[in-house]
Amino acid sequence: MLTCDVAVVGIGGVGSAAVAHLAKAGASVIGLDRFSPPHTHGSSHGQTRVIRMAYFEHPDYVPLLRQAYRNWHDLEQTTGKQLYFPTGVLQIGPESGEVIAGTLRSAQEHQLAIECYAYEDIPREFPGVVSPEGCVGILEKDAGYLLVADCIQAYLDQATQHGATIKTNCPVQSWSRVGDTFELQTDSEVIQAKQLIVCGGAWAKQLVADLNVPMTILRKHLYWYENDASAYTREASFPVFLIETTQGIYYGFPQFDSQGVKLARHDGGEPIAAAEQLSSSEDAADRQAVENFTARHLPLLSKKLVHREACMYTVTPDHHFLVGTHPEHPGLHFAAGLSGHGFKFASALGEILSDLAITGQTTSPIGFLSIRRFS
Ligand SMILES: Cc1cc2nc3c(=O)[nH]c(=O)nc-3n(C[C@H](O)[C@H](O)[C@H](O)COP(=O)(O)OP(=O)(O)OC[C@H]3O[C@@H](n4cnc5c(N)ncnc54)[C@H](O)[C@@H]3O)c2cc1C
Known part of the structure; x- marks a missing residue:
């Protein structure tokens, strides 16, 4: 059985950023995806994504956007690739x-x-x-667009450079909690992880169905x-x-x-x-x-x-994200229901999920994205 500190299920927009932040922080991490990201079967393809700070959807997103801009900039600096184009x-x-x-x-x-x-x-x-x-x-x-596939590739490259294991074309068929750990069943093996991060995009409905929020x-x-x-x-x-x-x-x-x-x-x-x-x-x-x-x-x-x-x-019912730690499984963290405006935040959400998995908390203001608003 393969073991790790953190398993990340889904390494598209958000998951690629999560594996990179985890690996940079020194965690042993395995990132798994049913396809080979960047790919065209989910929600993170089609050349470009808009990024803007004066956010009409809600002002509470602005601090997360500051974090996202900062992290995209850092990724550009470390990879030497332009990912953000400030066209206005x-x-x-x-x-x-x-x-x-x-x-x-x-x-x-x-x-x-x-x-x-x-x-x-x-x-x-x-x-x-x-x-x-x-x-x-x-x-x-100070707004414009991101090159979506290049962002994902840059994060996956960074994750690999920092020692992450990436498994592509490897769907996770199920996960279960066994004591304080999680076991993930793929087609060929079982992976045991102390912490689990789920960033399944449009598959969140299956992967974290027990959040009980309609998506x-x-x-x-x-x-x-x-x-x-x-x-x-x-x-x-x-x-x-x-x-x-x-x-x-x-x-x-x-x-x-x-x-x-x-x-x-x-x-x-x-x-x-x-x-x-x-x-x-x-x-x-x-x-x-x-x-x-x-x-x-x-x-x-x-x-x-x-x-x-x-x-x-x-x-989601209110078009705002679901981000946080599972109420019944303290070691399971998720970003789901990004409601058609989540890519620009991927660099921040990846860091937030990494912090939740490593330290159990985050200093980023994500309270407004908690699933508790639906209970
Ligand atoms: C047409 C369109 C335009 C958009 N425009 C913008 C925009 O301009 N600005 C913006 O900020 N956002 C935009 N968005 C939204 C944004 O692209 C998404 O919110 C974001 O990309 C979603 O990222 P994700 O990581 O949740 O999903 P994805 O990137 O789809 O990643 C989910 C991953 O999980 C994997 N997976 C699923 N199930 C399993 C499993 N069982 N085992 C292993 N792997 C699994 C999938 O293969 C996939 O790679 C747009 C979306 C669309 C569709």
Whole structure:
């Protein structure tokens, strides 16, 4: 039987960061994944992820974002690879809407630098953008995107360099608590660990079903369109953008390579019963909604679709994460239900889970993400 201090089940976005932080701290760690991360079967693929600090979802995330920015920066320093691209993030919406009101609240509570634009200023400041009628804009300059696969690979490389054992294409079939330890059953062996970290993404429903918090898996789509305009490029300093319209919230990235401009719809999504049911087939209604959005608000963009991918959100009832220690198993720590906005936090969540496993506590303010809010 293989033994270790900490086993990490799922080494995608969060788990890759957890194994690296654990290994750097000197723990003997085994990271296991049913696929070979970075891969395209879960929630951490599709080239890029938005990162921003003035967080419209809730101001309580801001301290965790400071930790996340710091840790991504450290990872860049130690690997010598650029992972974060500070293009700025432009958010547009009604003044009293979820996005603008929430962003202003976070910026004010945490004294974050933002620039505000009236409806009339938007086309002048951001050529090629047609704002929804009467909406306003906020630009956060220290925000942008992360290269999602490179981040995971960088953390896995760092974990290996610090002595972690990585087992890929190795699904954990079950885990059980045996006294003060955990036993994990894979297809070929049993692994015994003093502490267990579960970061199963869309498989959390199976892996930590006994948390008893309903999580909905949504199939989501990403689209890349050809860009023959000089607008919408990173070269032309076009930012990442997120626009709240009466037909939903859409976001996208400036073009930086031959694949074009990536776009997606943030709200909506098709519920699926289990992660295994993720299919890459097209959702015609979703694509039409995205193309209606671009025709209205990014009119210079070509209508030629060059690439498409499907991915999964794992959504909790209040769209906030579940992070902490299992109420019935003190040695089991988890990050689950990241609700379609978790990747930017992976570098912080990995460190938090590592601290919980090694010391039983964390100084990071994660109380608002506790599952106790559902009991
Ligand atoms: C289309 C889309 C756009 C998004 N955009 C953003 C964004 O702009 N910004 C942002 O911050 N977030 C964004 N998100 C959300 C973010 O990507 C996710 O919250 C985050 O990547 C989830 O990380 P994870 O580690 O929980 O899951 P994953 O990265 O999917 O990792 C889970 C891992 O667990 C493994 N696993 C599962 N079961 C087992 C088992 N039994 N045994 C072994 N291994 C197992 C899986 O193979 C997988 O590798 C987006 C998500 C999607 C789908």
